[in-house]
């Protein structure tokens with residue numbers, strides 16, 4: 001049974017809505033938000049760094065003008081990566097998980113997104129210098145003040161989560177997972193999500209399929225020729241259906257800002273691949289059948 005039904009199965013990733021990609025206008029962002037809600041995508045994934053710390057501002061302006069009820073959407077954001085760039089005076093890219101920085105970063109996200117609370121707040125990447133007690137203090141304070149509802153991580157290994165959980169429960173983990181980036185199926189990450197009933201999210205759920213023109217893509221394409229007809233679907237839907245069939249019940253964070261492709265993504269959730277077809281896709285991606 002799906003546990004995290006308060007988040008949409010397909011999550012809209014906003015990383016390329018602004019200056020890191022499509023450079024959508026306020027009007028276009030508003031229209032895209034409404035479109036997402038119309039097709040049952042209610043969860044939006046952010047990070048403080050997107051657009052060199054500007055994406056949340058642009059989304060917030062659009063959200064503020066959209067007349068969308070805050071309670072009808074869920075906002076995810078992340079903290080911890082300290083980029084070098086125009087907007088921050090950092091000497092070197094690094095991570096910061098001090099109590100003060102975590103609290104400050106969450107408050108910045110709230111201000112920029114023009115909202116009172118984040119539904120889910122994630123530590124973006126594990127830091128070797130992260131101290132579980134400090135993280136726990138920051139998160140407990142944010143929660144007590146009503147500024148965040150859920151707390152999770154991104155790109156963490158099971159042992160890094162276990163370390164944090166000596167001080168504070170971790171509700172979810174957002175990781176790279178796709179047919180062409182499947183390491184998390186074998187290194188314990190998805191086992192941890194499943195065993196501990198965490199909210200699992202996959203970034204870059206389409207993997208390298210549309211990005212690389214190599215032998216791996218060629219092999220997958222060949223298999224897809226038949227499957228597209230068999231399942232009456234397209235390539236990106238097959239990639240998403242494959243991912244969603246994993247028992248860890250992963251929610252794909254899709255990166256497209258194209259309305260039709262967003263709609264296709266939602267439809268992918270109703271495709272059920274036959275067992276052997278799932279393994280045939282895996283074999284095409286890995287270049288060999290399972291041992």
Ligand SMILES: NC(=O)c1ccc[n+]([C@@H]2O[C@H](COP(=O)([O-])OP(=O)(O)OC[C@H]3O[C@@H](n4cnc5c(N)ncnc54)[C@H](OP(=O)(O)O)[C@@H]3O)[C@@H](O)[C@H]2O)c1
Nearest residue numbers: 013014015045154203204205206210253254255256257258
């Ligand atoms: N936690 C983390 O560390 C982390 C890291 C990276 C990303 N993220 C999150 O994950 C989200 C998604 O990442 P992603 O953008 O890499 O995901 P993705 O959904 O795997 O890739 C999206 C890209 O594929 C293209 N695409 C989709 N369907 C296509 C098709 N049928 N034909 C050709 N191209 C197609 C899209 O182009 P169009 O836009 O033109 O459709 C877009 O450029 C981000 O927005 C962000 O929220 C998180």
